[in-house]
Each structure stands twice: as C-alpha cells, then as structure tokens.
Amino acid sequence: MFRSHTCGELTQANINEKVTLSGWVSTLRDKGFMMWIDLRDRYGITQIILDEERSSKELFETARSLGREFVIQVTGTVIERASKNPNIPTGNIEILAETITILNESALPPFTIDDNTDGGEDIRMKYRYLDIRRNPVKNKLIFRSKVAQEVRKYLDAQEFVEVETPVLIKSTPEGARDFVVPSRMNPGEFYALPQSPQTFKQLLMVGGLDRYFQIVKCFRDEDLRADRQPEFTQIDCEMSFVEQEDIMNVFEGLAKHLLHTFKGLEFGDFPRMTFADAMRRYGNDKPDIRFGMEFGEITDLAKGKDFKIFDEQELIVGIAAEGCNSYTRKDIDKLIEWVQRPQIGATGLVWARYNEDGTFKSSVDKFYSQEDLAAWAERMNAKPGDLMLVMSGNTNKVRAQLSALRMELAERLGLRNPEVFAPLWVVDFPLLEWDEESERYHAMHHPFTSPKPEDMELIATNPGEVRANAYDLVLNGNEIGGGSIRIYDKDIQARMFELLGFTPEQAEAQFGFLMNAFKYGAPPHGGLAFGFDRFVSILDGSETIRDYIAFPKNNSGRDVMIDAPSPIDETQKQELFIASTFTGKE
Amino acid sequence: MFRSHTCGELTQANINEKVTLSGWVSTLRDKGFMMWIDLRDRYGITQIILDEERSSKELFETARSLGREFVIQVTGTVIERASKNPNIPTGNIEILAETITILNESALPPFTIDDNTDGGEDIRMKYRYLDIRRNPVKNKLIFRSKVAQEVRKYLDAQEFVEVETPVLIKSTPEGARDFVVPSRMNPGEFYALPQSPQTFKQLLMVGGLDRYFQIVKCFRDEDLRADRQPEFTQIDCEMSFVEQEDIMNVFEGLAKHLLHTFKGLEFGDFPRMTFADAMRRYGNDKPDIRFGMEFGEITDLAKGKDFKIFDEQELIVGIAAEGCNSYTRKDIDKLIEWVQRPQIGATGLVWARYNEDGTFKSSVDKFYSQEDLAAWAERMNAKPGDLMLVMSGNTNKVRAQLSALRMELAERLGLRNPEVFAPLWVVDFPLLEWDEESERYHAMHHPFTSPKPEDMELIATNPGEVRANAYDLVLNGNEIGGGSIRIYDKDIQARMFELLGFTPEQAEAQFGFLMNAFKYGAPPHGGLAFGFDRFVSILDGSETIRDYIAFPKNNSGRDVMIDAPSPIDETQKQELFIASTFTGKE
Structure with missing residues (x-):
C-alpha cells in the first residue's frame, strides 16, 4: 500500500494517527537541526518534518539526498503544527517522518512546478506532463471533466441518448478542409475525419432516435489561428419533432444549469437579438453585451x-x-x-x-x-x-x-469582467452568404439548414435575403454554440444543393446517402452544437481554450511534446498505396 | 408544437384528454367503416382510430393516402380501447383522430420495420438509419448510452478525472498497424490515430493526475475478423500510487456495479486464476467458466x-x-x-x-x-x-x-446461457512471447508492462519465463478488460525496449518523450482498459459487438451506408503532398 491518505486530507482531526503519504517533493528546507519537506500530490500539500531530537541520522541523510520532484513515500505521525498555515486545508498539521522511501528520482525540472512558474509557453508545452503538475493547469483539466459530467447528467435526465458516431467517414468538399486517412483495405480510397457528426446525427433522427447527444472530437485542417486547434470537442445535439423554440429552451436550460452549478448564478430568459440587429448595434454577430x-x-x-x-x-x-x-x-x-x-x-x-x-x-x-x-x-x-x-x-x-x-x-x-456572464441568443441568420471570389452563395451555417418558411419564396427571387431557422448562443462576446432547424424535405434539400452550386451528380456523390434517407420518412428535426473547449474556458473565466486541452497542438498543428506529426516508414506508405510527393522545404 | 405526448406514455389516466402525437405509420388497417393506424416513435406505439360515425370523410381520405413509414401528426381524443392489448403500455387506450397532418412521405422501405424484419444483414447495413427504427437495434444503442453514463457516474464518484487525449498522434511500429493522416502544414509528415491512449495516460500519471479515465475511440488497421471493427471504444483508466490489487479492486467494483445495475445480480469476490492454470485447465487465457x-x-x-x-x-x-x-x-x-x-x-x-x-x-x-x-x-x-x-x-x-x-x-x-454471468480474473501473464517469424520476443500486453519484481532476475537468464504484473478481466469466455502495472523506472523501460529488439536510437525516436518524462519523477502507476463495445454486448446478453455500434463498418472496413472510404480529389492529395500509387485492382 503506497498511501493511507492523500496529501490534501489530513487535518487536526487526524492528530496522533500514523499515516503513509506518497507524492512529489515540492520544496525542501534544511535548518541543520530540522528539515521540512512539502509533499505534493493531486489533492494538496502536506508538510513533513524531521528534527534532531526525534528523527534518526539515517532519516536526515535520506532527506538530504532528495531533490525537487523526487517521488517519495513517507510514513509518520500526524502532529499539530507550531506555525500554522491558514491558506491550505492541511495547514494546521504536519507529519513527523519515521521512514522516507524514494520511489523515483527526478532530474531538475526545466521550470518550477509552481502556480507562478518561471517557464515560458514553449518549454511548458514540450514538458506538458510537468506543466500538468501545476495547480492552474491541473485544475483546468479537472474543471473540464466536471463540466462534461454535468452536461451528460443534464441531457441524460432529459432522455437524450449519447450515440458514438464514426470517426472514419467520407470526405466532403463543403466546409473546411478535411483530414484524410488512406485505406489499406480499399486501395486508392480515403476516409475523412469528421468536421462534425452533422449528417450522422440527422440520420439518427431519420432512425427515430428522437433525442441524440454526444461529446465528440471533431477535426478541421485549417490554418490555425491562436485560438483554434485541429482537433476540438463539441457537445453535439439533435432533436426530432421540434421547432426552433423547443431546441432553444432545452439548451438555454443546459447553459443555465452550468452557470448555476459552476458559478452559482441564476438567470431569467436569455435575451435574444436578430442577426440584423446585432450587426447594426454591435457590428458583430456575437456581441459582448456585458x-x-x-x-x-x-x-x-x-x-x-x-x-x-x-x-x-x-x-x-x-x-x-x-x-x-x-x-x-x-x-x-x-x-x-x-x-x-x-x-x-x-x-x-x-x-x-x-x-x-x-x-x-x-x-x-x-x-x-x-x-x-x-x-x-x-x-x-x-x-x-x-x-x-x-x-x-x-x-x-x-x-x-x-x-x-x-x-x-x-x-x-x-x-x-470574466466573472460577469452575459448570454445572448442571436437569431434569424441569413441562410446564404455571397462569396465574391467563387461568385456563388455559400451556406452561412451548413447546407442542411432550413430556410424560414415565410422567406421560402425569396429563394427564387432574392436568395441573399432569405433568413434561416438558425441561432447562435453567445456568451461574453464568444459564440459558444450554434444550430438550426434542418431541411427534412428531399426536394428542398436538392434545391439547396443547387443554390450552393452543386450539380445533381455532385450532390448525389457527396450526400446521396442523406437525400436517400430523406425518402423514407424523415421527421422534422433540428439541433445545436456547443464548442466545448470554448464553453468550458469561458465558464472558467478564461478565453484561452488551449489551457483546457490536456495535450494541445501549436499553431503549426504540431504536438511538440511527442513530436507529431512525423515521417513514417516507406513500407507503411506502400501498404497504404500512397507516396509522399514532398521533396524538401519549399 | 409537434406533439403534446410521445407514443409511449398515454394510459387510461389520460382518457378524454385532447392530445397531439407525431410519429411514423407502423401499420394501417382499413375495414371500410373503421381504420386503425399504429403510430410509432422512439417511446412506443399508440393506436389511432377513425370510424364512420365520428370521423369525417376527408379524414378517411387522408388516412387512406398514408403509407408505411409516413411521418404524421395526429390530434385527437384519448378513448378507452374496446379490445385491449396487454402487451404494450399504451394498450388500454386509443386516439380517436380529429386531424391528421402528413409531415413527410415515405417510399416503401426496403425491409419491414419490425422486431423480426425480413431484411438481410447487407440491406440493413446500407439502410442503417431504417434499421435503427427497429426496437432491437434502437434498444441496444440506448442500452449502450445508459451503460456509458453509469460507468462515468461510478468513476466520477471515485475521483477519476475524464481527460480527452489527442486523436492526431504519432505512429509507432509496435503493436497493430496504425491508421495515418498526412499533414498539410507539415509536408511529408503524418499523424497516426491512436491504438489506445496508453502513453498519454501514463504521461498524465507523470503529470500527477492520479486517477484518469476516458471513454475513447481507438483505431487499428487490422484485417478484420467478424467481431472486430477498425474503430472501437475503450473505457481507458490509469491510477497512480497503486499496486495490482488496488486496480483490480476498483474495476471489479465497477464490473459489479454494472452487473447489479443492469442485471440485478450480486457477486462476491470474482474468482482468480493464473494464466498458467487457465491454459492448463481450459486451454485458453479467457476461459468461459459458466x-x-x-x-x-x-x-x-x-x-x-x-x-x-x-x-x-x-x-x-x-x-x-x-x-x-x-x-x-x-x-x-x-x-x-x-x-x-x-x-x-x-x-x-x-x-x-x-x-x-x-x-x-x-x-x-x-x-x-x-x-x-x-x-x-x-x-x-x-x-x-x-x-x-x-x-x-x-x-x-x-x-x-x-x-x-x-x-x-x-x-x-x-x-x-447469456443470462448467466461468470466473471474471472486471469493473472500472472507472461511478460513476453516468442515470435517464431521475427525470431524475437514481443510484449504480450505492451512494452510498458512491468515484470513481477520477484521474476526480475529471470530477464537476463530466461526472459520467456518472466511473469508480468498483468491481469485480464474475463466475462463468459470473453476478455472484456485488461491491464497492468507499468514500468516507471527509465532504466527498466530502456531494458524492456532492448529485449523487444529496439536499438536505443529506435527507442528514442519512438518513445523518447515517454522515457524523457520518466526522468522527472514518474510515480508508480498502472491501469486497465475495458473493451466497451464488447462489455456492453455481453452485459446485454449478446456477443455481436457490431449491433451495439450505431454505424459499424463491414469486414472490408467499409461503411456501406455512406460509401466510405472513397476516392478524393487530386487537389486534395496535392495539398497534402501525397500521391496515390494504386494503379487498379491487383
């Protein structure tokens, strides 16, 4: 048994107990006749002491051989501390060491494992596993886990079914660039990684599953801005037999629940603003209304x-x-x-x-x-x-x-102020936006978004004016979620692909399976997806999503810790029927 | 509002209420003077009736225009049923229709949407979204979601932190074949999809996170047997400052909790058997001891x-x-x-x-x-x-x-008998197995598994006899989970790579980041991973994992519904600095 307690739980109630703790040496102080070790684990810090009167020479020798970040096991007795530290839960006690066992040594870490470290961003990314020992990083990961758990509890209680959709799917030209995966068993062919489970969740609605959600990784091969990651996580949701109002109610409820659970805040109805008003009043479709x-x-x-x-x-x-x-x-x-x-x-x-x-x-x-x-x-x-x-x-x-x-x-x-929260629904987005470069319309959300019924006839005459049944949830100037009522009529869906410049053959090749599915009784449906990384970070009072990702990639899409991506064997490429055409730095 | 109730909730308590239901036309019976529609949604089936005395001609006309799987909305009054059906919860009532609105039409589905369908495996896979409308399939997906939720609740209550590890990682030659992803931003380089988050979870332990879990997609590019999928889901776990016994206790507890929650079964301590005994007594390291x-x-x-x-x-x-x-x-x-x-x-x-x-x-x-x-x-x-x-x-x-x-x-x-459950721990696996073909040792679990301390000196003299601190959880003849205590000493890890035939340069290139991490105070740690797809299916009394995956792939790794993998554009390949070397069927 490596420990009887963690380094975060002993208090005056445990005085005189014999305990065993394991953890990392956070600090060491040596006054000759006395020594203090701050022992740290995930749960806290407990002070270990040795003194000349009560501790053996050998124990002092072992203690003096320790260095920062050594992993040790300490057995001793809980005693009351002379100079108490009211800032930590264990601040009233200390452990009079009887034995110290070195479980593992440590080289001097490349930066200090403190809340305020001396390490710069780059070195901390390379040694991310050491950065995670620091409270600010560790706490963010724990916070993320708690939020995910709470999201699941909330949606589960409302009869949402979490369904895992596939990661190896099919490349589509619409939207951002896909990551692709060459298939060995199907030579010359490729899977794509999903930019979102959009079509699958719609197929689940065709399948009658009624209320779907998933906390799911999505992938976009985009040039990375500071706050974007090639892989990111969505809370992805879809519902059947609903109107825009039903969906907004459920997910406003979820947002309120999280703001209440983690921030103790109560909200009435979230304010709403049309896209046109947001642009007119704030020049922005995700206005910060704090x-x-x-x-x-x-x-x-x-x-x-x-x-x-x-x-x-x-x-x-x-x-x-x-x-x-x-x-x-x-x-x-x-x-x-x-x-x-x-x-x-x-x-x-x-x-x-x-x-x-x-x-x-x-x-x-x-x-x-x-x-x-x-x-x-x-x-x-x-x-x-x-x-x-x-x-x-x-x-x-x-x-x-x-x-x-x-x-x-x-x-x-x-x-x-990151401790003030101002949610806002932005509604009535345009269905399409004109792209000057390609001289055609693009879907503002995606090609499956339903036009507002009352704007339907504008499609023929003035497509740019057509409003969509689409809505974004904005929090403190950040879009944290967005969704729409979907098209569920195969003819309207075909019309939409046409508007977006697809030939019927292209539409069939890319989305044939969806349009085919719509022939067999697709229910009215719609949904929403939250950007989970962003939602978590804003909820925690930060806008740096990278801090809330355990192993993030840098702006070149590299994981500098494991050094990925990296070259692979020629035999591996041969098996996959691909060759690298890169001939050196360009 | 599309519905006031679902098709599964109305009972005699609702008689005389005016309700609105939406769903699919499951069956239609027309006796001329009366018509019956079985209306189906995720939650159940409710019978709708029309009769000459109380229903209009127009309503009969609408009802007669319906076909199987049409999506309709019905408003009417709940009445007591003359001939009650005790087999369904709504069997005592029916809805006297007042209005019927066709929300969407349906072509004749390629197979019947019944518990016992006439559709063969292939056609049901191609139209998976229709297969999901069938109770046996739908219920399996809902069951899976409930099990996942229960796993999370259990582990969350025990202070496990769910951490999302990256999907775009680095290819390693050990183990099965990797799926790879060409990098556009890093020409000539590739990511790999994880076969498991093994190294990341160990780095999280180095990072002091103490108790990690994740329900996570993993990927193996293997030739597929009937019961394997290229992407599959693990309940992945890791703990620090633990011995084998601690880990087995926690996850035996999880297995008992699930067997109790979903099967109402109570178990004492799970029996244990050494690998050697299992082979001797059953010829198998995952014996069915029912x-x-x-x-x-x-x-x-x-x-x-x-x-x-x-x-x-x-x-x-x-x-x-x-x-x-x-x-x-x-x-x-x-x-x-x-x-x-x-x-x-x-x-x-x-x-x-x-x-x-x-x-x-x-x-x-x-x-x-x-x-x-x-x-x-x-x-x-x-x-x-x-x-x-x-x-x-x-x-x-x-x-x-x-x-x-x-x-x-x-x-x-x-x-x-699928309703009898016989769990068994198999322990003391060999560390290594000799591979005749490559004439070298392979890791039986993986290269990070710790030898038993008492067998340590056999490493030099008789490596094949060294037992590992490794354990599998077997349920009804299926390995549903396995794990080990890990090596946390960088020298032993280096020795292990040597045994497995790595040169120091190869070990450094592939696992340098892990061995480097072990320099900075790696704690004793170990873990376990459950095959979630398999665990769920066995728990539900089945051994067909494919049924518990919403959108499975066939034995050639194809998703026949969306037709993936598929060819991609030449420009897409050019951007990724790859070319296809496939010149046609071989």
Whole structure:
C-alpha cells in the first residue's frame, strides 16, 4: 500500500494517527537541526518534518539526498503544527517522518512546478506532463471533466441518448478542409475525419432516435489561428419533432444549469437579438453585451456637411467611449494607429470629445457645429466626459472595424469582467452568404439548414435575403454554440444543393446517402452544437481554450511534446498505396 | 408544437384528454367503416382510430393516402380501447383522430420495420438509419448510452478525472498497424490515430493526475475478423500510487456495479486464476467458466501403450461432454470433421463412451483397457453417460484446438446461457512471447508492462519465463478488460525496449518523450482498459459487438451506408503532398 491518505486530507482531526503519504517533493528546507519537506500530490500539500531530537541520522541523510520532484513515500505521525498555515486545508498539521522511501528520482525540472512558474509557453508545452503538475493547469483539466459530467447528467435526465458516431467517414468538399486517412483495405480510397457528426446525427433522427447527444472530437485542417486547434470537442445535439423554440429552451436550460452549478448564478430568459440587429448595434454577430457602447449610426446626420470623406461613404457610425474625454491627443493618435493596423485595416478615426461642461471638441469642428455633434452624441448615447469615435466606409467593413475598436476599448476600460456572464441568443441568420471570389452563395451555417418558411419564396427571387431557422448562443462576446432547424424535405434539400452550386451528380456523390434517407420518412428535426473547449474556458473565466486541452497542438498543428506529426516508414506508405510527393522545404 | 405526448406514455389516466402525437405509420388497417393506424416513435406505439360515425370523410381520405413509414401528426381524443392489448403500455387506450397532418412521405422501405424484419444483414447495413427504427437495434444503442453514463457516474464518484487525449498522434511500429493522416502544414509528415491512449495516460500519471479515465475511440488497421471493427471504444483508466490489487479492486467494483445495475445480480469476490492454470485447465487465457468441462491431461496415462499416435505427442488431453454418450457414430464423425476444419486444424479425435453401466467403449479399445479408460475418466471428471473426447499434439496447439471444441460443445449443449454471468480474473501473464517469424520476443500486453519484481532476475537468464504484473478481466469466455502495472523506472523501460529488439536510437525516436518524462519523477502507476463495445454486448446478453455500434463498418472496413472510404480529389492529395500509387485492382 503506497498511501493511507492523500496529501490534501489530513487535518487536526487526524492528530496522533500514523499515516503513509506518497507524492512529489515540492520544496525542501534544511535548518541543520530540522528539515521540512512539502509533499505534493493531486489533492494538496502536506508538510513533513524531521528534527534532531526525534528523527534518526539515517532519516536526515535520506532527506538530504532528495531533490525537487523526487517521488517519495513517507510514513509518520500526524502532529499539530507550531506555525500554522491558514491558506491550505492541511495547514494546521504536519507529519513527523519515521521512514522516507524514494520511489523515483527526478532530474531538475526545466521550470518550477509552481502556480507562478518561471517557464515560458514553449518549454511548458514540450514538458506538458510537468506543466500538468501545476495547480492552474491541473485544475483546468479537472474543471473540464466536471463540466462534461454535468452536461451528460443534464441531457441524460432529459432522455437524450449519447450515440458514438464514426470517426472514419467520407470526405466532403463543403466546409473546411478535411483530414484524410488512406485505406489499406480499399486501395486508392480515403476516409475523412469528421468536421462534425452533422449528417450522422440527422440520420439518427431519420432512425427515430428522437433525442441524440454526444461529446465528440471533431477535426478541421485549417490554418490555425491562436485560438483554434485541429482537433476540438463539441457537445453535439439533435432533436426530432421540434421547432426552433423547443431546441432553444432545452439548451438555454443546459447553459443555465452550468452557470448555476459552476458559478452559482441564476438567470431569467436569455435575451435574444436578430442577426440584423446585432450587426447594426454591435457590428458583430456575437456581441459582448456585458457592457453598452452600442453603435450610433449617423450617416444621415454626417453627410452633406461638406466633409468629403464622409460624403463618399456608405455608412458612418460611432461609439461613445465612457469617460475617455480624458484621453490626450497622444492617446487618441495611438487609437488611430491601432485601428490602422493591417488586422483592422481602417483608414482613420474621427473623434469628438463630449466635455463635462456639455460642449464638444472634435477633429472635424470645421464641418460640424456643436448642435451637429450633440445630435451625434444622442445617437451614440454619449454623456459628458465621453469620447466619441467615428468610422466610415463600406457597411460590412466599417462595422467589423468599429466592433474591433469597441472590444479593444472595453478591454482597456476593464469592461470585460470574466466573472460577469452575459448570454445572448442571436437569431434569424441569413441562410446564404455571397462569396465574391467563387461568385456563388455559400451556406452561412451548413447546407442542411432550413430556410424560414415565410422567406421560402425569396429563394427564387432574392436568395441573399432569405433568413434561416438558425441561432447562435453567445456568451461574453464568444459564440459558444450554434444550430438550426434542418431541411427534412428531399426536394428542398436538392434545391439547396443547387443554390450552393452543386450539380445533381455532385450532390448525389457527396450526400446521396442523406437525400436517400430523406425518402423514407424523415421527421422534422433540428439541433445545436456547443464548442466545448470554448464553453468550458469561458465558464472558467478564461478565453484561452488551449489551457483546457490536456495535450494541445501549436499553431503549426504540431504536438511538440511527442513530436507529431512525423515521417513514417516507406513500407507503411506502400501498404497504404500512397507516396509522399514532398521533396524538401519549399 | 409537434406533439403534446410521445407514443409511449398515454394510459387510461389520460382518457378524454385532447392530445397531439407525431410519429411514423407502423401499420394501417382499413375495414371500410373503421381504420386503425399504429403510430410509432422512439417511446412506443399508440393506436389511432377513425370510424364512420365520428370521423369525417376527408379524414378517411387522408388516412387512406398514408403509407408505411409516413411521418404524421395526429390530434385527437384519448378513448378507452374496446379490445385491449396487454402487451404494450399504451394498450388500454386509443386516439380517436380529429386531424391528421402528413409531415413527410415515405417510399416503401426496403425491409419491414419490425422486431423480426425480413431484411438481410447487407440491406440493413446500407439502410442503417431504417434499421435503427427497429426496437432491437434502437434498444441496444440506448442500452449502450445508459451503460456509458453509469460507468462515468461510478468513476466520477471515485475521483477519476475524464481527460480527452489527442486523436492526431504519432505512429509507432509496435503493436497493430496504425491508421495515418498526412499533414498539410507539415509536408511529408503524418499523424497516426491512436491504438489506445496508453502513453498519454501514463504521461498524465507523470503529470500527477492520479486517477484518469476516458471513454475513447481507438483505431487499428487490422484485417478484420467478424467481431472486430477498425474503430472501437475503450473505457481507458490509469491510477497512480497503486499496486495490482488496488486496480483490480476498483474495476471489479465497477464490473459489479454494472452487473447489479443492469442485471440485478450480486457477486462476491470474482474468482482468480493464473494464466498458467487457465491454459492448463481450459486451454485458453479467457476461459468461459459458466460451465465445467475442464481439461483432463492424460499424457502420462496414455503413453507407452503401443498406441503410436499418442506416443509421439507432447500433450494428450481430453474433456468429458456431459450426457453425450448418446451421440451416434455419425454424430461423432461430424465432430471429428468439425475439429478437422482449417480454422481448428486438428488431425483427429479419440473418443470414449462412458456407458451408464460403468463400462467404456472407445475408438482405441485395441490399446486401452477398461481400467485405463476409467483412469482417463477420473482425470476428466467424466460420469456415466458422458462422452470423452481426446486430442493430442504440440501443447499450445492442442490446447487451442480442444478449447475450441469445448466451446463448440458448450454451445450445442446450451451451456453458454447469456443470462448467466461468470466473471474471472486471469493473472500472472507472461511478460513476453516468442515470435517464431521475427525470431524475437514481443510484449504480450505492451512494452510498458512491468515484470513481477520477484521474476526480475529471470530477464537476463530466461526472459520467456518472466511473469508480468498483468491481469485480464474475463466475462463468459470473453476478455472484456485488461491491464497492468507499468514500468516507471527509465532504466527498466530502456531494458524492456532492448529485449523487444529496439536499438536505443529506435527507442528514442519512438518513445523518447515517454522515457524523457520518466526522468522527472514518474510515480508508480498502472491501469486497465475495458473493451466497451464488447462489455456492453455481453452485459446485454449478446456477443455481436457490431449491433451495439450505431454505424459499424463491414469486414472490408467499409461503411456501406455512406460509401466510405472513397476516392478524393487530386487537389486534395496535392495539398497534402501525397500521391496515390494504386494503379487498379491487383
């Protein structure tokens, strides 16, 4: 038996008990006549002591041979601590060691195993197994496990069936790039890894399973941004005989349950906003509504006043940065530089101070009177002391730019409090978006999303205006889930593929099995998927999803710990009927 | 709202209520003046009626336009049924239809959606989504979901943390063949899909996570036998600071919990048997102990009696088939043919009847006296009325052959009752097995399994005799789980790789990250993995794991429903820096 207790559970109630603990040497202090060892395991830290009066020479020798991160087993007696540490649960006791056994030695770790480590990101990724010993990392993994468990309990209680859908499936050209897997038994053919179990969960509905869920790995071979991983986890759900409202109710319930369980928060009905309103009010389909700073459109007010720059633009829109009248000219110049960065790409900013005395001072005083600026202020809901910041240009672009500025200002003003939670449903998404490059429509969600019945006839005349029965759940400016009512009529599905530029042959080759399934009594159905990595991280007050993944990959898709991907044997490739065409760095 | 109730919940308590149901038309009966529709959903079947007196002409017309598997919505009033059906929960009521809405039509399904369908295996796989509508299939998927949920609850309560390990990992030459995934961002390199999360769970132990589990997909690119799938699911577990006994206790507890929850069975301590005993007594390391028919070795008794065939053999061993003295000569000839099939490969069978009067009649009466045969009977625990069947040859081969015969006889004698559960731990597996072909040792479990400390010195002198701290959990003749205490000392691990024929460079290239991790204080650890698909199927009284997988693949690794794997675009291959070398059917 390696231990009688863990390093996190002994208290004054155990005094005088003889115990055995096992764990890692966290710290060692040697005062000559006394020694202290902080012994650490997953559950906590317990202090071990040796003293000249009560401990043998040999024991001191063993203790002095220890180093940080050695794995040891200690037997001894629980005694009351002279100088108590109220910061840890075991802080009132210590163990007077009788025997110390070295279970394993340790080389000096490449960074300290402390809450505030000296290790940089790269080294911690390479030695991820050591990073996991640190509380902040370990606790995030445990938190994730608890959330998953709670999600399952909730859905299980509502008669959802967890069904495992296959990982080795079929490549489809729609959506992101697939990872593929050459088949040895079917030469020249490939499996693909699923970007989501979308078609399978729809087939389960055709199969009458009624309420499906799965916490499932999905895969996208995309160029990785900082917050994306090639493999990620979804809470994937689907229901039959439901309307949009039914689905939103169930998963709003789930979100409330998690916010209650893990944050102690109670919510009424989550607010809802149409996509069009979200874009108009926040320039963004996933607005962070923990704070205001709503957009004020002033196109009609700002045009026709001889300010050429504005006269030429499609949209003129601004926000009021609360209390930022105090910004110096230099501060404002920096903001202008910030919006001109290539990532944002704005040409500039017009600004107007709303002074405490009610007067205005702007960068465009030549063109706009105090009354003009007061009218702007009203649109932006600005108050004395605020700084109005105005951008102009093509509607979609300027909204995206001003939205980025709004988020940046919120960050600077401390308005993005991770302990405040502001959920929001965004509804009535467009069914399609026009892609300039390929000169065709793309599905905004995916090709299985149902148009709103009342917009059905627009499909023939004005497809871009058709709204979908689609909805996103937004939390603190992050899309944490999204879904839709699906098409379940084979003719509408065929029409949809046509709209998306598929020939009937292509549609048949790629989705024939689904359209075939729809011939045999597909029920009305719809669903939703949560980005589990993101949901967990936001729930835990963070936006770094990588921290909540045990073994994440870097931005080149590499696991630097195991050094994957890596070359494979030629014989392995031969068996798979493939050859590498890579001839060296390009 | 599509429904007020499901098709499984209305009873006499609901009489006179107005309800709305949605589901599939299961059967339609038309007597002219009355019609009956059996409406089916996931939850059950409810009978809908129309009658001339109370239902409109239009309603009859709609009902007559329906076909099997049409999806309809029915509104009506719950009434008491004249002829009650006690076999279903809703059998006391029916719905007098007021409106019927066709939600979706259905073509005639390719097989009947009944518990006993007319569809063969192939057609049901192609239309798996229709097969899932059938109760036997649907119920298996729901059962699987419930078992998974119960496993998680049990382990969660014992402080196990579910950690998701990566799916895109690194190819290793040890074990079965890997599926590989070409990397676009790392040209010429490949990920592999995990055969198990073995190294990751060990790294989690190095990371101090202490108790890990995961219900996880694993992948093996093997030639498929009838009961194997290229992707399968494991309950994967690992613990730190434990000995073999600790791990066996936890997972025996889990198995008992599931047997209790789903079968209402109570068990004391599971019996244990060494690998050596299992081979000797049953010729098999996963013996079915629901019945006896233990092996009786008679080598010493049967040799030296001028029967040449036996005199030349290493092992002579038999079993007593209970009550099979009644087998005719023809029956016995058929048994002999059975063991001579290439899958078994025996040369023949010696038989001896144990007559009710205590005499013997055998195929070798020329060589063996009644007393000789009585001595055999004692070894085989045969009783009057039994038939003794004896095989001889090389020890390993003949054990395997006789074990196959034992199982076949048990099947014929109805001894393999799926409602009887006989769990068994098999322990003390050999660490290594000699592979004639490659002329080297292979790891019997995997290269991370720890030798028994008391056998450690045999490693240098007689590696084949070294026993491992490894254990399998066997249920009804199936290995449902297996595990081991791991090596946690980097030097022993290096020695193990050497034994397995790795050069230090190969070991470093493949497992350098693990051996490196072992430098930094690896704790004593061990674990176990259950084959979830198999565990679930046996628990449900079946041995066909494919039935418990929502979308299984066939023996060529194909998903015949979605037609995967399939060819992919040339551009897709180019992006991945691979070319197909397959030039046509070989």
